[in-house]
Amino acid sequence: MDLTMSSIEDHIQNWQPGLSIDCVIMGYANHELHVLLLKWKNSDRWSLPGGFIEKEEDLDDAALRILSERTGVTLPTLHQFHTFGGRQRRDPDDVLEVLSSLELKNPVVENWLMQRFVSVGYLSLINMNTSHPKADFLSDRCEWILLRDVPELIFDHNEMIEKALEFLRIRLRYLPVGRSLLPQKFTMKDLQRLYETILNKSLDRANFQKSFLKLNVLVRHEKQMLGGAHKAPFLYSFDKVRYDEYMKRGLGFTLS
Amino acid sequence: MDLTMSSIEDHIQNWQPGLSIDCVIMGYANHELHVLLLKWKNSDRWSLPGGFIEKEEDLDDAALRILSERTGVTLPTLHQFHTFGGRQRRDPDDVLEVLSSLELKNPVVENWLMQRFVSVGYLSLINMNTSHPKADFLSDRCEWILLRDVPELIFDHNEMIEKALEFLRIRLRYLPVGRSLLPQKFTMKDLQRLYETILNKSLDRANFQKSFLKLNVLVRHEKQMLGGAHKAPFLYSFDKVRYDEYMKRGLGFTLS
Incomplete structure (x- = not known):
């Protein structure tokens, strides 16, 4: 009402x-x-x-x-x-x-x-x-x-x-963010721009990619070989199980 | 009142x-x-x-x-x-x-x-x-x-x-904790026990020490060579400047 x-x-x-x-x-x-x-x-x-x-x-x-x-x-x-x-x-x-x-x-x-x-x-x-x-x-x-x-x-x-x-x-800093803001499939650049937008600062591309891949929370999709598609960037989506695990145990300073 | x-x-x-x-x-x-x-x-x-x-x-x-x-x-x-x-x-x-x-x-x-x-x-x-x-x-x-x-x-x-x-x-996970709970000087074991108590779980001693030393937030004090003191563990205190820096920028997932 x-x-x-x-x-x-x-x-x-x-x-x-x-x-x-x-x-x-x-x-x-x-x-x-x-x-x-x-x-x-x-x-x-x-x-x-x-x-x-x-x-x-x-x-x-x-x-x-x-x-x-x-x-x-x-x-x-x-x-x-x-x-x-x-x-x-x-x-x-x-x-x-x-x-x-x-x-x-x-x-x-x-x-x-x-x-x-x-x-x-x-x-x-x-x-x-x-x-x-x-x-x-x-x-x-x-x-x-x-x-x-x-x-x-x-x-x-x-x-x-x-x-x-x-x-x-x-x-x-301690939980993954993005699942509710990004489309189901996105490029690494999309993800970086989301983080840059929230943090309001530029991030180093190589470091961002390395840090994120290390989390093992992304699934990389095979490129579809149509026309110039091999030049297109890889698409990723979140691995639901890993994402939920991180939501539970956190990404942060882990002391191990 | x-x-x-x-x-x-x-x-x-x-x-x-x-x-x-x-x-x-x-x-x-x-x-x-x-x-x-x-x-x-x-x-x-x-x-x-x-x-x-x-x-x-x-x-x-x-x-x-x-x-x-x-x-x-x-x-x-x-x-x-x-x-x-x-x-x-x-x-x-x-x-x-x-x-x-x-x-x-x-x-x-x-x-x-x-x-x-x-x-x-x-x-x-x-x-x-x-x-x-x-x-x-x-x-x-x-x-x-x-x-x-x-x-x-x-x-x-x-x-x-x-x-x-x-x-x-x-x-x-994203900020140092301890300055208001520990005495000014403490051993690495004291610090680890504080974290273990808060987290309610055991932490690996070597990993804890490594993670914490990497933060560069601790000052190690020289042992006072009196009697059996050389067997005593090192005492540490928090580096106030570094601690305050971490309080501002965080410890967590840094993307760099």
Whole structure:
């Protein structure tokens, strides 16, 4: 169920007070990371997708529900990366701007939005091609924005994206990343560009290839000998069993 | 300021509703990990130290305050490792047991404690020798308990300790660990036992030494040639500059 402006007052009593969820939903296309953003109605301000938690709803389920409502994508799990609890994290001017953009003036809704919120950040990496972005009742646009073009967002939402990236960069050090972002078959160059994009730096081609092949997590596919195909680069896919093993035991500093 | 039973009602209006903090405070001594636990008044139930967040207080500051109130230890920062938000995470029988152990019957306090709580978990690793455990107003004991002797705790607190350990084990893969747990000088065996204790498994001595020396993060001290000291093992300490570098850039899968 998606909220409407007229139903929000009824919902307020069913929500956990002072607690919200914000979702950093990342997608990868054309060798670029994108993040899903909403533009508010009657305003040129952008924000992360987010929402509130029903009193009878698990926190993780609320995050999955918000992802599904905004993108149509259903995932088994998301990465809870940080809880944001600075007491000044929501600029009061931003809250007043939301309130002035609401068509319905309502003191219950105003009180709800003016309270202090602690917000739990969730990261998801999804395939952009299978997503169907959909605005919520507070917004009139919901779009994939290039990570490097993200504008100034409301509240601490830019900081949330930074923190989500930091989480993802640390994750690269001890777990394989890529299965949910790359097509099933990809070149070594595709893989390197994904890592370079996430790390925001160039990597040495030979070292990257050596490090990755050493993990033994890639399956190399035979070239199909059609036309000039022998000049084409090799295609790889992830070895599902090895990938899952690494997801369990990690890639990192192994002490052995 | 530490709470008292009679002041709790006054505080309730100043706290964020439905939100708590629980602290997994770990100490290391005699090659064993310990965790700081509280035993409730008039009950044989144990729990993690925790508390509530003032409406005018940053979440991280609240966690540092709780650590300081329970241990006398002041740290610059703690590790926020997970936020626990299952709607059934607090067994109602456990809540009733707290309530029945309270000396003051008070409907405001009862309502407060009966609401749904989402709890933010913080991990700290501290030197047990410099800590002064102190019970809170709900408990009559506050003690370091051997990790392997932790009893069944209230709510989801055993799960919190498991999750904190998982966080710490992952952290070992990409960051050095030990400076806050080991004495300034230590043997290679001390270091290995710390890692073995955290990972809860044996490590090969030669591989451990090789992996660690390769990091170049240890300073080896000359043996003092007194009596039989030449038979004593080498003492090491952490190279502060290299340690801090690794804290910034990580130890993990480096792709180079």
